[in-house]
Amino acid sequence: MMSEMKTAAYLCSGCGLGDKLDMASLSKVAQKAGKMAIVREHPFLCSEEGVKLIHDEIEKESVTHAVIAACSRRSKTEAFSFPETALSRVNLREGVIWVVAEGHEEIRQEMAEDYVRMGCAEVKKMKLPRGNPESGKEKNILVVGGGLSGLTSALEAAETGYKVVLVEKETRLGGWASKIWKRVPFSSPYNDPQNTGILELISKVSAHKNIEIHVNSAILETSGAPGKFVVRIGKAEGTETEVKIGAIIQATGFSSYDISKLPELGGGLPHVVDQAGLEQLAIKAEGKPIAREDGKPIRSVAFVQCAGQRDESHLPYCSGHCCATSIKQAMYFKDAHPEVDTVIIYTDLRTPGMGEDFYRSAQEKGVIFTKGKVSSVENAGEGCRLKFRDLILDEESTIEADLVVLATGQVPNSGVNIELPEERNQVSVLNLSYRQGKDMPQLKYGFMDSHFICFPYETRRTGIYAAGPVRRPMDMLQATEDATGAALKAIQAVENASLGRAAHPRSGDLSFPTVRLEGCTQCKRCTVECPFGAIDEDEKRFPLFNESRCRRCGTCMGACPVRVISFENYSIDTVGSQIKAVDMPDEFSEKPRILILACENDAYPALDMAGMKNRCYSAFARIIPVRCLGSVNTIWITDALNSGYDGVMMMGCKHGDNYQCHFVKGSELANYRMGKMDDTLKQLGLETERVTTVEVAITDHEKVAAFINDYAETIRIIGMSPMKGFG
Amino acid sequence: MSYRNDFLKEVEENVEEGEWVKMCMQCGVCAGSCPFGPHWEHSPQKIFMMIRAGERIQVLSSDSMWMCTSCYNCIVRCPRKLPITHIMHGLANYAHRLGLAPKGQPTRVFAKTFWDNLVKTGRVNELKLTLSHYFRDGFIQGIRNALAMKDIGLGMMKARRINPMELFGGHGLQDLEGFHAIVAKAREIEDRKKGLKNG
Amino acid sequence: MAKKSYAFYPGCSSQLKASASNYLVSVNSMCRILDVQLTQIPDWNCCGASIAYAEGGELPRHAINARNFALAEKHLPGQDIVATCAACWLGARESKERLDVSSALMRETNEALAAGGLHYKAEVNIRHMVEVLIEDFGYEELKKPVVKPLENMKFAGYVGCQTNRPFGIDGESFENPKYLDKMVETLGGEPIGQYDQKVTCCGGALAFSEPEKSQKQIREIVESAYDHGADMIVTPCPLCQANVEIYQSEINKKQGTKFSMPVLYYSQLMTVAYGGSAKDAGLDGHVIPPRKLIDAASKK
C-alpha cells in the first residue's frame, strides 16, 4: 500500500551535539551515503518547534521514512512519535558524545557518521507495521481451578466487567482453602489464626452474573490463540460444552506430598498426620481441644518441619508456607487448651512477611521451638517417639507425643511435562492442541516457567497465565495476590489481542513475523525454538504462525537457516544493511571495528545509562540494538566478519535456571547457536575471540563500558582482521 | 530429658524476667556478643534452649551465668529484645538461693560478700570488701591472695584511693535501722512470693 | 546561665578515700566552674551495683534504690537525681523503670519502704552527669569556660558499658557512641578516631572474681589505645577507670608488657581545660600519673 518511499533525515545539534560533532559533515553523509531526500538540521529537535518541523514535513512532503539523529531511541519517545512513518533513531548523544572520551575527536566523528549511515540504511529496509490481521476479538476469560487462586482470579476479572468461565474438577468449589480450619492471618493483628473467608468467596463467585461455573469438569481441548481460544469442557457425566475464550488463567494449585513416601518420619503410622490431616482433625474439633482419629485427646503434639522438603531425595525446595502453617496449627492446640505441649522441631524456621509477628505470638502462647533434625518417628505406647538431633545443644534427643504432624510440601498440579512427556502419571490440564505440547512449559520441579524476577505472571504461552501454587510454592495470601495479578494480565492480553498487538514484553507492538513459504525447507527450527509455542504446522508441514500467540521476539527469525522469516520493521535486512553501511577502514589504519549486537531489553538501556553516567568506551564500537539475542541470525555475524569487522560482541541477558531473558529462551538459544560459531571462525581462518557473548543486566552500566573496553583490548592484541577489503 | 514445659514454667515463675525465655529465636547473637563468651560452658542462647528442653539441673548448677559481667552487649543486640543480662542474673540468683549454684564459684562468693558488706552499713566499704574477698578461702590463702595483689593495694593507697583506716569504721548510714528494716521487709516479700527460704 | 541544682548521688566509690574519690574532687571543681549546685541526697545508700543480684535478688535491690529516690523526693523535691558513677546510674534507672511499669512491684517496694518510714511517689528523674553536661549545657556551652585547651594531647575515649548500654546517652549508637570524643574535641584535645575497643567490657565487677579473664579484656583496651597513638584514656565510669588503670601493673608483671597509660575522667579533663589546678582535678589520685595533663594544668 505504501506507494512511494520518501525519505528524510533530521539531525539535532542540541544537547552539546553541535559542539562536539561536525554537523555539516553529518548532513552530507545523510545526503550522499544515506541517500536521504530531505536532510534538516535543527538546534533543538525535541522542542515543540522541532517536532512541528518534522510533522509538517511528513504531511507536506509525504515523508514515509524518517531518520532522527539525536538522542537514544529510549528517550523523547513521546516527542518523536510519528505512527504513520517508518522511523529509525540514530543515537548520537548517549551512544557517541557521552561515551567517547575527550581527545578522540576524529574517531568520535567517524563513529557518529557511521551511525548516521546505519540509520539511513536501516530505515530504507523498514515497513510500517500494520498489526496482526488475524486478531481475535473474544474477551471471555477462562479460569481453570476453583480453589482460592482460581476463585480470586475469577472474581477479580468478573468485577472488572469481563465474562468468566470457571472450571473445577471436583464437585465443590473451594479447593484446599475449604479443607482447613483457619488460615494464617492476612491482616493485623498477626497474633491468631483467622477465618479462611472461603465460604464468602465461594458465594460471591457463585452469585456473580459474569461468572459461569463448571464443576466436576475438565478441559478436553484448548486450541487457538489469545483472543480466539476454543475450549472444550467435559463434565464427568460425559456432557461437553464448547466456549470461546480470550485468555486463560491456570490456577490448578498443588497436591500435598505423599507422606507414605516418608516412612522414616512415621509416614503411614496411625498417629502421624500431614498438615492437611491435622486440619481435618481441627475442623472436627470446631475450636475445642483437638482429639486424635481414635478419639483420644491430644496432650502433646510435635511438628516436624521440612518433612521431605529441601531434601534432594524428596522435594528439593522449600514450600514457603509450612513453617507458618505449623505455627498456626500449634496455636489451634494452645488456644483450645494451653496445657497441651506443642513442640515445633525445625532446622530453619522461615517466617517471611508478617510471619515474624505470628511466630512471636506463638512463643507467647507457649509453643516451644526446637532447632533440630528429626531422624525417626516410631510408635511408642499410646503415641509416638521422635528421635532427633538437637542442633543447638548438639546432642541426640527423644521426645514423645500423642500426635506427630509432618510439614510436607506442595507439589504443583501442572499437567504434562512437555519436555518429558513420557514421565509417569501425567494427566494433561489444558490439553493444548499446540505443536509444542499439551501443557505449559515448566521451569523446575514441575512449577510453571515464568519470568521469575521481573514478570512472574507471564508464562511461555501467550494469553495463558499461571496463578497460585502451580506457579511456585506459596501461601494463601501470596496466592490471592498472584491470582489478582494474573487476572489483570489476562485482561491486558485480551485487549491487546483484539487490537492485533503484542502482549508482554513488547506490549503494543504491531509488527508480527511473516514467512516466505516458497523458501522454507521445512527444517522446523522455528517451530521448535519459538519459546512461546506460537508456531504450529499446517497439513503440508509448513510452519503455521499464530500471530496472536507470538511475542515478537524474533527467535524464529534468528533460527531460520534460509532467512525467510521477517517482521515489517525488523528483519535480516534491517540489521544486515546497517552492518554493511559502516565505513570499514583498511587493515593498516589501526582503527578496528567492533560490532555489538545488544539486547534492547537490558543491554541497550545499560549502554544508555553508561552514557548518562559518563562511562567512556571505545569509539571503535558500532552498536545495533536487537529485540532479543534469540533473534540474532548467524548470517549477520558471518557477514560482519566477511566485511572486515575485527570483532563481534553479543550483549544479552543471563540464561540458565535463573534466566533474565525477557523472552525466556532467547539468550539461551543464542548462546547455543554461538557455540557452533567456533567452527565457522576456524573455516574462515579467524581467531575464536573474534566472536564473543557477554551477559548484562539492566543495572550493569558500570560493567558494559568495561566489557567493551576489555574486548577492544583483546582485539588490539590479536590484531586487525585479515578479512578487510574482501567483503 | 523431657520436653514437658515444667522447668520453663518454673523459670517463668521464679526467675527475674524468666517469662522472656520462651521468646528467644535461637539466633545466637548473644552468644557472639559476650565478652566472656569463650568462658561460658553454655552461652545464653544455649541456656534458653536447655530451659525449654527441661535440663533443670544442668542449667542451675552451671557456672555459665556467673560469667556475666553485666556489660549489656547482648541486651542491646538481641533481635527479640530479651533482657538477657537480667535473665542471667535472675538465674544465678535463683540457683544461688536454691543452693544449686557451684560451690566456691568466685563471682558467687564475691557477690555474697558484696551484699553482706552493703547490708551491714548501707554502703560498700571497698577495703573490707577486698579483704573479705581475699580471705574467702581461709586465712593462709587470703594472705597469698592479698600478697599477689599487694602492689595494687599499695599503689591505691599512695594515690589515696584506699584508706586503711576504713577497717575501723568508715562510711555508714545514719538511719541504719530504717535501712535494715527496708531490706528485711523486701527480702521477706520476695521469699514469700517465690516460696523460698533465705538461702 | 542561672545556677542549676541537682540531687546528687555520688555512690560508694566516690566517697572520701574510696577508689573514685578523685572523680568526686574533679566533679566538684567542674561544677563550681559551671555553676552547678550538687546537693548530696541525705543518708543515701549503695545502689547494689551490678553484682547485688546474686544474693540480693530482685525486690531488695529495687527497694534500696527506691530508698534513695524517696529520700531525694523528700529532701530535694523537684530536683533530678544525678549520679556520677555509671553503675549507680544504671542500677537506679533500672529500678526506676521497672517500678514505673509494674504496679505490683511498686506496691511491694513501698511496702518495704514503709518499714523504714519512707514512701516513693515515682516523681524522680534519674540522670548521669554526662547527660546533664550534654543535654542541660550542650557542647557549645561547655566550650565557653575553656581557658586552657588540651592541645597536643590525644585521648582514647573509652566509653565502656554502663553509660552506653542498655540505656545509653540519648542519640548515641551502642556500637560507636561519639559523646566522649566530642567532649574531648570541645576541650581542644584530639580524640582518636577508630578506637576499636571503645565499648569493650573491662570485666566490671568480675575484675575481682575473675581476674585472669578480665585482665585479658583490659589488655585489649589499653593496647588498642596505644596502637592508635593515644596519650591517655578518658572514661565516664569509675569502675572502668579503676580496672583499666590499676591492673596495668599486674598485666605488665604477668605478660611482660610495658603499659603505663593514664586513665582519666572526663571531669578531670574539663577541670584542667577550665583552668583548674592538678589538685582541683584530682590528678594526684592516680596510680599512673597523667604527666601531660599535670604539666598542662601547671602551665600558666
Ligand code: SF4
Ligand atoms: S519465535 Fe518469537 S517472534 Fe517467532 S513466532 Fe515465536 S514468539 Fe513470535
Ligand code: SF4
Ligand atoms: S550482659 Fe552478661 S550475658 Fe550479656 S553479654 Fe554482657 S556479660 Fe554476657
Ligand code: SF4
Ligand atoms: S540474641 Fe536473643 S534471640 Fe538471639 S539467641 Fe540470644 S536471646 Fe535468643
